[in-house]
Amino acid sequence: MVVPDSQDNMFYPPLDLQQKAHVQDFETYLELYKKSIENPDAFWKEVAAEFFWKKPATGPTLRYNFDLTKGSVFVKCLEGAKTNVCHNVLDRHVNEGNLGEKVAYYWEGNSPDQHAEITYSHLLSRVCGCANVLKKLGVKKGDRVSIYLPMVPELVYSMLACARVGAVHSVVFAGFSSESLCERITDAQSSVLITADGVYRGEKLINLKQIVDEALARCRERGCSSVTKCLVVKHPALRTKTGASCHKLQTPWDRSRDLWWDEAMRDSPDQCEPEWMDSEDPLFILYTSGSTGKPKGVVHTVAGYLLYTYLTFKYVFDHHPGDVFWCTADIGWITGHSYITYGPLANGATSVLFEGVPTYPHVGRFWEIIQKYKVSKFYTAPTAIRLLMKYGREPLQKFDLSSLRVLGSVGEPINPEAWLWYHSVVGQSRCPVVDTFWQTETGGHVLTPLPAATPLKPGSATFPFFGVEPSVLNEHGEELQGEAEGYLVFRRPWPGIMRTLHKNQEGFENTYFRKFPGFYVTGDGCRRDKDGYYWITGRIDDMLNVSGHLLSTSEVEGALTQHPGVAEAAVVGRPHQVKGECLHCFVSLKGNTEFTLGLVQELKTLVREKIGPIATPDFIQNAPALPKTRSGKILRRVLRQIARNDRDLGDLSTLADPKVVELLFNQRNEA
Numbered sequence: 001m002v003v004p005d006s007q008d009n010m011f012y013p014p015l016d017l018q019q020k021a022h023v024q025d026f027e028t029y030l031e032l033y034k035k036s037i038e039n040p041d042a043f044w045k046e047v048a049a050e051f052f053w054k055k056p057a058t059g060p061t062l063r064y065n066f067d068l069t070k071g072s073v074f075v076k077c078l079e080g081a082k083t084n085v086c087h088n089v090l091d092r093h094v095n096e097g098n099l100g101e102k103v104a105y106y107w108e109g110n111s112p113d114q115h116a117e118i119t120y121s122h123l124l125s126r127v128c129g130c131a132n133v134l135k136k137l138g139v140k141k142g143d144r145v146s147i148y149l150p151m152v153p154e155l156v157y158s159m160l161a162c163a164r165v166g167a168v169h170s171v172v173f174a175g176f177s178s179e180s181l182c183e184r185i186t187d188a189q190s191s192v193l194i195t196a197d198g199v200y201r202g203e204k205l206i207n208l209k210q211i212v213d214e215a216l217a218r219c220r221e222r223g224c225s226s227v228t229k230c231l232v233v234k235h236p237a238l239r240t241k242t243g244a245s246c247h248k249l250q251t252p253w254d255r256s257r258d259l260w261w262d263e264a265m266r267d268s269p270d271q272c273e274p275e276w277m278d279s280e281d282p283l284f285i286l287y288t289s290g291s292t293g294k295p296k297g298v299v300h301t302v303a304g305y306l307l308y309t310y311l312t313f314k315y316v317f318d319h320h321p322g323d324v325f326w327c328t329a330d331i332g333w334i335t336g337h338s339y340i341t342y343g344p345l346a347n348g349a350t351s352v353l354f355e356g357v358p359t360y361p362h363v364g365r366f367w368e369i370i371q372k373y374k375v376s377k378f379y380t381a382p383t384a385i386r387l388l389m390k391y392g393r394e395p396l397q398k399f400d401l402s403s404l405r406v407l408g409s410v411g412e413p414i415n416p417e418a419w420l421w422y423h424s425v426v427g428q429s430r431c432p433v434v435d436t437f438w439q440t441e442t443g444g445h446v447l448t449p450l451p452a453a454t455p456l457k458p459g460s461a462t463f464p465f466f467g468v469e470p471s472v473l474n475e476h477g478e479e480l481q482g483e484a485e486g487y488l489v490f491r492r493p494w495p496g497i498m499r500t501l502h503k504n505q506e507g508f509e510n511t512y513f514r515k516f517p518g519f520y521v522t523g524d525g526c527r528r529d530k531d532g533y534y535w536i537t538g539r540i541d542d543m544l545n546v547s548g549h550l551l552s553t554s555e556v557e558g559a560l561t562q563h564p565g566v567a568e569a570a571v572v573g574r575p576h577q578v579k580g581e582c583l584h585c586f587v588s589l590k591g592n593t594e595f596t597l598g599l600v601q602e603l604k605t606l607v608r609e610k611i612g613p614i615a616t617p618d619f620i621q622n623a624p625a626l627p628k629t630r631s632g633k634i635l636r637r638v639l640r641q642i643a644r645n646d647r648d649l650g651d652l653s654t655l656a657d658p659k660v661v662e663l664l665f666n667q668r669n670e671a
């Protein structure tokens with residue numbers, strides 16, 4: 001890496017941002033980066049010194065094996081140390097930092113008349129209250145607690161309460177179906193489930209407790225009755241000011257299992273001694289789509305995750321005490337875990353916690369919130385940017401966005417057009433755009449600009465974060481130098497990388513370390529340009545990125561083939577203006593089934609029910625046959641071209657029956 005020459009298509013950090021930034025220029029970034037790679041121990045020990053350790057580490061900051069040929073893969077950070085994440089992100093600020101009165105979250109509900117301010121001391125007392133409830137329900141260190149909540153403050157309370165008592169939280173995005181929830185509860189064997197009665201998403205009222213009861217019934221049918229208690233938050237939007245309910249939901253109730261959150265919290269003491277955890281004890285499990293179709297339970301541990309989310313938040317958003325940070329993700333995804341809950345709190349930051357959607361009650365909702373709370377650092381996804389771009393400048397012009405200093409992007413490659421709009425219209429050409437590449441598995445940003453240091457190229461995630469050493473490999477596992485395109489891998493761990501898959505070390509090793517021994521394989525392709533900038537080119541496995549959410553094609557195929565009329569299904573991605581990618585499904589029907597509009601609707605509903613609304617296919621195409629090799633393997637490459645209506649098909653010589661391709665092109669328009 002060298003300091004890139006001045007070029008027309010580059011965007012340089014604004015001077016006023018540089019003056020008080022943590023990393024003020026590219027040379028400083030390079031120096032710090034060099035230190036983090038050459039002397040990681042010294043680098044991370046300085047970071048660790050910011051935190052409270054009940055017992056200091058006896059081992060090095062990082063001990064690991066990435067090479068499967070030399071034995072099992074492992075990563076250990078600060079071995080021997082004892083600490084508690086909740087203590088570090090709350091008590092430390094309230095007791096030592098005098099931040100008790102500082103706002104931790106501005107909660108903004110789905111509807112603009114619903115909002116609340118939560119200070120650090122209030123947060124601490126609610127978390128302790130919840131921790132005591134969990135203890136009373138019998139939750140002990142190491143037990144799993146599933147959390148299926150919308151973006152209400154109780155979601156953060158629950159996560160931190162788990163961290164406080166040493167329980168492992170498994171947050172399940174509240175847009176997932178009962179089937180997906182059941183699958184995640186069964187794998188985690190959670191003993192407690194925390195949910196809400198319902199939630200409004202835009203204008204739609206969703207009966208969450210109903211979904212939960214369906215999920216738990218399914219779990220029981222499959223022999224999993226681990227959940228013995230279900231704690232239910234009364235959503236404030238479903239109540240009048242006096243607490244009376246003002247909705248038409250029927251909340252199903254099992255008296256032996258269910259209890260209301262507010263009743264349980266009423267007499268719960270608001271102090272609770274933290275459980276002192278080993279640095280490598282698990283902090284949480286978060287499920288992410290796997291290319292086999294079964295979600296993978298990514299495990300993150302106490303010390304490394306704390307250090308890494310703390311540091312990435314501080315540097316990537318150049319955090320300073322007066323900032324108001326807003327990450328629009330849902331906490332059900334890793335982005336929310338790392339940059340709504342843990343990273344900001346570890347820094348004693350003030351964040352916006354937003355429950356709603358970008359277009360309700362109007363398309364200027366994001367801009368209204370930025371103005372209302374004077375948001376200075378704003379972090380969202382390309383899909384949201386593309387959606388809002390469609391409405392033009394007008395909705396933004398009604399609001400004062402002059403508080404903004406840094407803009408962030410995450411979840412999928414950002415196309416230059418969206419990048420430029422974000423930069424010039426939202427950021428008024430004043431705010432650097434940090435395009436942060438990372439994954440559930442990486443815990444925090446791994447390729448990312450630093451806003452006051454890195455000259456930006458629209459569409460590039462630029463350079464590695466501290467401690468991260470990327471490499472580009474070809475198909476044979478050879479490392480490519482200089483300008484190159486291939487598999488994006490990492491040759492060593494950083495503190496925040498996942499440790500294993502829940503109860504599945506073998507799956508962990510096979511998925512990430514088997515293909516190229518010695519490297520963590522991201523599953524993404526990338527290009528490195530002549531200046532050393534990294535450009536993510538997208539997934540190279542059977543994964544799709546729909547609106548910034550990873551989906552596995554085989555998971556959707558599995559749902560489609562559950563329909564009695566479907567013999568076989570193949571799902572590929574197809575470009576979509578707002579979602580980035582959408583699903584195009586090829587279905588081969590059984591002899592007596594007809595391809596009708598009704599069937600298409602049934603299939604869409606089936607996928608929604610099995611996985612969740614985010615997985616709803618945009619296109620379902622009748623496929624009397626699928627393009628296969630002689631050994632019967634479906635050629636997805638060809639299906640992808642058909643879905644895109646692109647006849648540049650390349651070599652078709654491996655096809656068993658090339659006529660299939662023309663047939664599918666002809667039927668494409670009916671999809």
Ligand code: WTA
Pocket residue numbers: 288333334335409410411412413414435436437438439440441461522523524536538539545548549550
């Ligand atoms: C994609 C989300 C390009 C990528 C934090 C990755 C990105 C997957 C970017 C992880 C980015 C995320 N540029 N692609 N800035 N950020 N991705 O686990 O394909 O939900 O592997 O984590 O999203 O998705 P996940």
